[in-house]
Amino acid sequence: MNEGNQAINNKKVILSLNNISKFFSKTIALDDVSINIHEGEILAILGENGAGKSTLMKILCGLFKPDTGSISINSKWFNQGDEQDFVDIQFANPRESMKCGIGMVYQHFQLVNTLSVKDNITLGIEQTYRYTPLINAKETTRLVKELGDMYGLPISPNSIVEDLPVGLKQRVEILKQLYRNANLLILDEPTAVLTPTEVEELFKTMRKLRDAGKSIIFISHKLYEPMEIADRIIVIRKGKVVGETSPSQTNESLLAEMVIGKKILQQLDRKKMEKGQSILKLKDIYVKDQDDKEFVLNNINMEVFENQILGVAGVQGNGQTELVESIIGIRRLSSGEIKFTNIKNDVIDISELSIVERLNQGIGYIPEDRNSKGIILDFRLNENVWLAFHSQDLSLTKELNKLTDENIQDQDSDGVANPDNKILKLVINLKQKIILPFHLMHRLTQTIINNYDVRTPSDDTIIKNLSGGNQQKVLLGREFIKNPRLIIASQPTRGVDVGVMEKVHLELINRRNEGSCIILVSSDLDEILKLSDYIVVLYEGKIVGQGSIDELSTNDISQLMTGGKILEVTI
Amino acid sequence: MSLQIDLIKAKSLKESIYTAILSIILAIITILVMITIFNFYNLTLNMDNLIEYGVRDILSNPENIAGMLYWTTPLIFSGLAVAIAFKAGLFNIGGQGQMMIGGLFSAIWAAEIIPKSGINFMNTKIFLIPTTILIGFIAGGIWGMIPGYLKAHRGAHEVIVTIMMNLLAINVATYLIGSNSYSPFLDKTSKDAHSQTDKISPEAQLQPLFPEVSSRLNISLFLGVVLIILIYILITKTNFGYKMRAVGLNSIAAESAGIDTKKITTLTMALSGGIAGLGGTFMVMGTYPFRYQIGMEGTLGFDGIAVSLIAQNSPFGILIAALFFGFLSQSAYNIDIKTEDVPPDLLYILQALVIIFAATPLISKKIISQLVYTKNFLKKKWNQASDPTEEKQ
Numbered sequence: 001m002n003e004g005n006q007a008i009n010n011k012k013v014i015l016s017l018n019n020i021s022k023f024f025s026k027t028i029a030l031d032d033v034s035i036n037i038h039e040g041e042i043l044a045i046l047g048e049n050g051a052g053k054s055t056l057m058k059i060l061c062g063l064f065k066p067d068t069g070s071i072s073i074n075s076k077w078f079n080q081g082d083e084q085d086f087v088d089i090q091f092a093n094p095r096e097s098m099k100c101g102i103g104m105v106y107q108h109f110q111l112v113n114t115l116s117v118k119d120n121i122t123l124g125i126e127q128t129y130r131y132t133p134l135i136n137a138k139e140t141t142r143l144v145k146e147l148g149d150m151y152g153l154p155i156s157p158n159s160i161v162e163d164l165p166v167g168l169k170q171r172v173e174i175l176k177q178l179y180r181n182a183n184l185l186i187l188d189e190p191t192a193v194l195t196p197t198e199v200e201e202l203f204k205t206m207r208k209l210r211d212a213g214k215s216i217i218f219i220s221h222k223l224y225e226p227m228e229i230a231d232r233i234i235v236i237r238k239g240k241v242v243g244e245t246s247p248s249q250t251n252e253s254l255l256a257e258m259v260i261g262k263k264i265l266q267q268l269d270r271k272k273m274e275k276g277q278s279i280l281k282l283k284d285i286y287v288k289d290q291d292d293k294e295f296v297l298n299n300i301n302m303e304v305f306e307n308q309i310l311g312v313a314g315v316q317g318n319g320q321t322e323l324v325e326s327i328i329g330i331r332r333l334s335s336g337e338i339k340f341t342n343i344k345n346d347v348i349d350i351s352e353l354s355i356v357e358r359l360n361q362g363i364g365y366i367p368e369d370r371n372s373k374g375i376i377l378d379f380r381l382n383e384n385v386w387l388a389f390h391s392q393d394l395s396l397t398k399e400l401n402k403l404t405d406e407n408i409q410d411q412d413s414d415g416v417a418n419p420d421n422k423i424l425k426l427v428i429n430l431k432q433k434i435i436l437p438f439h440l441m442h443r444l445t446q447t448i449i450n451n452y453d454v455r456t457p458s459d460d461t462i463i464k465n466l467s468g469g470n471q472q473k474v475l476l477g478r479e480f481i482k483n484p485r486l487i488i489a490s491q492p493t494r495g496v497d498v499g500v501m502e503k504v505h506l507e508l509i510n511r512r513n514e515g516s517c518i519i520l521v522s523s524d525l526d527e528i529l530k531l532s533d534y535i536v537v538l539y540e541g542k543i544v545g546q547g548s549i550d551e552l553s554t555n556d557i558s559q560l561m562t563g564g565k566i567l568e569v570t571i
Numbered sequence: 572m573s574l575q576i577d578l579i580k581a582k583s584l585k586e587s588i589y590t591a592i593l594s595i596i597l598a599i600i601t602i603l604v605m606i607t608i609f610n611f612y613n614l615t616l617n618m619d620n621l622i623e624y625g626v627r628d629i630l631s632n633p634e635n636i637a638g639m640l641y642w643t644t645p646l647i648f649s650g651l652a653v654a655i656a657f658k659a660g661l662f663n664i665g666g667q668g669q670m671m672i673g674g675l676f677s678a679i680w681a682a683e684i685i686p687k688s689g690i691n692f693m694n695t696k697i698f699l700i701p702t703t704i705l706i707g708f709i710a711g712g713i714w715g716m717i718p719g720y721l722k723a724h725r726g727a728h729e730v731i732v733t734i735m736m737n738l739l740a741i742n743v744a745t746y747l748i749g750s751n752s753y754s755p756f757l758d759k760t761s762k763d764a765h766s767q768t769d770k771i772s773p774e775a776q777l778q779p780l781f782p783e784v785s786s787r788l789n790i791s792l793f794l795g796v797v798l799i800i801l802i803y804i805l806i807t808k809t810n811f812g813y814k815m816r817a818v819g820l821n822s823i824a825a826e827s828a829g830i831d832t833k834k835i836t837t838l839t840m841a842l843s844g845g846i847a848g849l850g851g852t853f854m855v856m857g858t859y860p861f862r863y864q865i866g867m868e869g870t871l872g873f874d875g876i877a878v879s880l881i882a883q884n885s886p887f888g889i890l891i892a893a894l895f896f897g898f899l900s901q902s903a904y905n906i907d908i909k910t911e912d913v914p915p916d917l918l919y920i921l922q923a924l925v926i927i928f929a930a931t932p933l934i935s936k937k938i939i940s941q942l943v944y945t946k947n948f949l950k951k952k953w954n955q956a957s958d959p960t961e962e963k964q
Contacts, residue, residue: 330826356829367827376821387817387828390810436813 011038012074014215015102015184016086020069022055022239029055030066031239037184037217042210044218044226046259047236048497053219056236057186060217061104062091073100103177104186107193109169111161111176118144118157121176147179152208166315167198174205178214185209186217191225195315196525196558203229221498222526223252223259237261260498270509270531276306278341279486279517280327285336287326295334296322298542304486304517309508311532312521315561319541320521321368324490327519328365329355343485356391364388364484366475368491368521370468374475377464381456381474382441384463385448388478389440448477453503469500476504480511487511490521505531525561529554537561586939587883591892593935594881594928602921617912624909625902625918635901637785640792643897644857645670645868647795648850649875650893651802652715652843654884656729658806659839660819665718665733666847667872668740673711673848675744678768678855678863679756680706681775699775704852711848712841714740719840723833729840737872744865758862767864777857791853796890798846803886815839847872877926896922 015037022030030052037043047053058064060071072086091097094104111120118140127139144157153171161172170190177185187206191199206216206229220226226233227247235243235258243258280303287297297319304310314320325331327338329350338351342361350358359365367373375384445459452473456466463471472492479487489508493501508531512518522528528535529549536546537560545552545560609616629635649666656663663669681703685693693699718732748757749766758769777789806812817825818835826832850871855863878896882888903918928934 328827354829354831355826356831359829365827367824372821373823373827376817376824378820379817383813383817386813387824387830390814391829434809434811436808436810 011040013037014039014074016072017056017060018070018072020056020059020066020071022052022059022064023067028239030059032069033236033239033241034069035234035241037215039215040210040213041231042206042216042218042229044220044230044233045236046220046223046226046233046255048221048259048499051236052239053236054188055239057104057188057217057219060091060097061102061186062094062097065090065092098180098182101181101183102186103180103182103184105170105173105177105188105190107189109173111169111172113162114160116158116160117155117164117172120161120172121147121157121179123176125180144175144179147175151175151178151205151212153205165198166193166317167195167201170194170202171205174209182214184215184217186219188219189221190218191220191222193316193523195562197562199225223255227252227255235259256498271513273307273513273533275308275533276515276517278303278305278339280304280341280519281339282327283337283339285323285326285338286334287322287331288334289322296541297326298540300336300543302536302543302546304519306515306517307512308533309512309518309520309531311528311535312519312538313525313528313535313557313561314523314538316523318538318561320490320523320538322541323538324365324368324488324519324521327358327488328363329353329358341485359388360391362482362485364479364482364487366479366487366489366492368494370472370475370494375463375471377462379463380460381449381454381463381466382438382445382459384474385445385478386436386441388482389444444478444481448474448481451481452477452507469496472496472500472504476507480507485517487516487518488521489518491523492520493522493524493527525554525557529557587885587888589939590883590935591881591888591929593938594925595895597928597934597938598921598924601924602917605920606917616914616917617910620910620912621906621917624906625913628905628909629898629902633784635905637781637788638904639894639897639901641785641787641858641897642900643893644792644795645850645854645871646874646878646893646896647792647799647889648853649847649872650878650882650889651795651798651875651886652847652850653875653879654882654886654889655802655806655815655846656839656843657879657884658812658819659815659835660822661719661722661729661836661840661843663715663718663733663840663843663847664730664873664876665715665736665844666850666875667868667870668733668737669711669714669844669847670851670854670868670872671740671744672714672851673707673845674851674855674868675747675768675863676710677703677707677852678771679747681771681856682769682862683756685775686772694772694774696774699772700777700856703771703775703856704849707848707852707855708845709848711851712845715844715847716837716841719837719844722840723836741865744863748863749865765864767860767862769862771855771861775856776861777853787858789853789857791857794853798849799886799890802846806886811835811838847875850875877922877929880926881929895925 013036017033017035020030020033021028033052033056035043035056045053045056055064059066070088071091072088075085075087089100091100112123115123118137121144122140127136127143128134129136141157144155148155148157153175155168155171155175161169164172170193174185174187190202194202206218209216210231218226218230227250230247233245233247233250233255234241235245235255237259242261245255245258282300282302285297285300286295288294289296300323302310312320312323322331326333333351336351337349339347340350340358340361340363341347348361350361353361371377376387379387442459448454449456449459454466454470454473454477456470463474466474476489476492487508492508493504496504505527508518508520512533520528520531532549534546534548535552535557536543537557538544539561545556606616606618629639649670652666652669653663681699685699685702714736715733718727718729718736721727721732722729745766746754748754748768751757751759754766756768758767761767777791779786780788780790804812806816814825814830814835817828817830818832818839822832825835851863851868854868854871855861874896878889878892881895882892899918899922903915906913906918907915
């Protein structure tokens with residue numbers, strides 16, 4: 001089967017996907033995809049969001065069934081018999097694919113946080129005393145330890161998963177698959193949650209596994225990672241395999257062209273700008289966690305200015321969420337004060353105000369987790385847009401009307417006239433307080449659709465029917481259109497493809513150039529480096545380093561992000 | 572609470588209607604199977620009488636129609652109460668208690684406080700009817716607001732608290748009208764052994780609309796229908812309804828956008844409780860013996876959950892679901908008094924089966940998708956079959 005390829009790699013093909021196609025109602029997710037996977041190689045699969053990477057992987061691990069095409073496996077390799085021949089196989093469910101030795105490590109870990117490492121690893125296939133259902137803890141500990149040592153992935157079997165850093169959690173996931181005799185590991189964007197040091201660790205692990213004869217499929221949207229680790233790279237675009245290459249034959253920009261299908265736009269024009277007046281000033285901020293036990297933010301002091309993007313760098317879970325939420329008012333401060341220069345240029349302390357009051361002072365908020373915090377998936381587009389405006393003082397209706405695109409025609413005229421009669425005025429005010437202003441919602445939404453190129457059938461489509469990128473555009477659009485003084489953008493490009501990401505970056509830079517002040521929180525260090533003027537690094541709720549973009553090197557930042565220490569494994 | 576989330580999510584109207592109709596059909600099929608089994612074991616059941624008194628008589632006899640509408644009325648209120656709480660993501664199973672408290676306090680207001688105050692102008696229709704309704708609304712509202720407040724500010728789960736509030740309502744009623752020795756509002760002159768208030772002032776009694784047909788049908792049914800329309804407008808067209816839905820569908824996103832979720836939760840529960848309270852009030856104001864008696868509401872408060880479930884929380888669906896339940900109740904009542912060959916419990920079993928099928932949307936979903944598949948398959952076959960004939964022509 002596919003002898004040419006075999007000759008090049010001098011390795012046995014262990015699994016091949018033959019002409020796989022998959023349709024979802026009318027859209028084609030995968031179109032005639034054929035891929036071979038060899039023994040002991042790291043195969044990187046690259047592609048934009050929605051290119052079909054994850055659909056392909058879901059077919060491989062039994063979650064989806066292909067509409068056409070087949071999967072054939074080397075039967076010896078996959079614990080299916082002794083003969084070295086290819087068998088066509090259909091996976092009815094994930095259990096069957098797992099039985100064949102295909103192990104998937106999901107981006108979101110499938111671990112039970114409150115259980116110990118060994119319990120997580122052996123979950124479902126527990127070691128028991130013979131003839132009893134009782135778990136043999138000693139044997140389990142020994143096995144898990146042995147397994148770790150065998151592949152050079154040391155881990156302490158008895159520690160609780162909850163307490164482990166992300167890198168080690170991922171290691172537990174990998175060991176879990178190895179325990180189940182996985183011969184083919186699928187890693188779905190494994191580096192998304194890791195620090196640079198942890199990524200290095202992961203790559204070491206992957207090399208060790210490859211040397212032990214395991215095959216690995218590595219999914220990523222960062223271009224430099226496959227360049228570093230992969231033996232072969234396959235690029236998928238719009239459900240088709242558009243190319244196959246290897247790191248020695250290509251470079252990053254060529255790869256980027258393959259992924260997007262066109263040349264990347266020129267570098268962002270981040271011209272140097274003098275910072276303007278101070279907009280937000282945090283002074284001695286302390287915030288406690290939800291149980292009111294420990295401080296999650298410790299002595300935060302920072303200041304953001306006009307014409308400035310402040311990047312907050314840090315590994316996820318080191319206080320970024322808490323920082324943003326305490327500025328917005330979702331979390332209460334234990335102590336400290338937040339000074340904000342509002343639209344009317346008054347400096348006020350907003351630390352005692354409610355969320356609405358703060359937002360109305362001129363803050364735009366793009367939450368980190370779009371689906372759970374940013375939008376309401378079962379709401380219509382215009383209802384989602386209205387989330388940012390529901391609390392606006394409704395005498396501002398005229399102002400809001402001005403914000404909207406003049407080309408959008410009035411459908412009806414519930415725009416406010418200017419009545420002299422006091423009673424009439426009262427009635428109109430009351431009406432605006434009580435009744436949803438559908439007309440205004442329509443205009444605002446249309447403006448956002450036009451300005452931000454949202455692909456949607458209409459402005460009252462339920463938003464979950466749009467793609468993630470378009471949802472993000474709506475979210476950004478509704479915050480930008482308010483013309484806020486301060487924009488807090490938390491992970492604004494998470495889960496959007498390269499095209500949308502560029503647009504978002506461009507828009508943020510534009511806002512900055514027009515005088516807005518932006519706090520950008522991102523776990524993607526590249527994004528921070530690309531956009532920020534000034535960077536603060538958070539580690540365990542403290543600011544461990546700050547400086548302008550020219551003062552800090554990438555290396556410094558990634559050192560600071562891990563607390564100035566290289567992550568070490570303790571047993 | 573995945574059921575809860577599932578229930579408040581946007582569904583197409585078609586889907587909701589199909590689900591409701593299918594669950595009724597499935598329930599009827601199940602009960603027919605049951606009847607067949609009964610008959611097999613010689614527990615004979617007279618099908619003719621079942622059809623005659625259970626269905627035909629109900630739909631042809633004006634008195635029975637009025638009876639059906641009489642049962643429907645409180646179900647509209649208790650169903651709406653559950654539905655509106657669902658819209659905000661809250662599961663109000665305290666409709667029973669809120670109904671009791673609403674009925675009890677409006678009875679106390681109209682039977683004790685006003686008539687015995689001696690202020691004559693207050694004891695008039697124009698004053699007494701609106702205030703009695705209002706008292707019922709407020710009393711039920713407070714009963715609903717307490718769990719809402721505790722949920723919003725203290726994180727207590729509303730299901731637990733509303734259950735406790737139901738028990739509390741019974742005890743409050745027992746304290747106020749249950750004991751001969753200390754209850755302040757017990758009607759001690761009456762000879763029957765009921766724990767009940769005095770008869771409410773005649774000025775507060777709602778007159779039957781068609782006295783010659785039935786004494787039980789009054790204006791409250793139409794007030795219920797008006798309320799349905801108002802609630803529909805509230806949910807879809809107003810700011811408050813918008814915020815309510817936002818909190819129900821994604822409270823974290825709502826909070827991030829600056830909606831005061833605590834206020835909305837408290838107010839929604841208050842509104843929900845108030846609506847349930849109205850159900851109790853109208854039972855007192857419109858039905859003989861025009862007093863509040865402990866236990867007079869039966870399980871109508873709980874039945875509201877079922878009504879709302881079948882209506883998929885749609886306000887207009889509630890009207891239809893309440894009518895259906897009203898029909899079943901009247902049917903059971905009619906069978907009970909007119910024939911001995913049919914156990915009226917059969918209707919209650921049917922009622923329960925409908926609820927079970929409506930609460931397991933997976934069953935009906937599977938059937939619907941199977942039907943759609945079959946339809947498409949047949950269409951394909953039909954086209955294939957018809958194509959060659961066209962070619963021949």
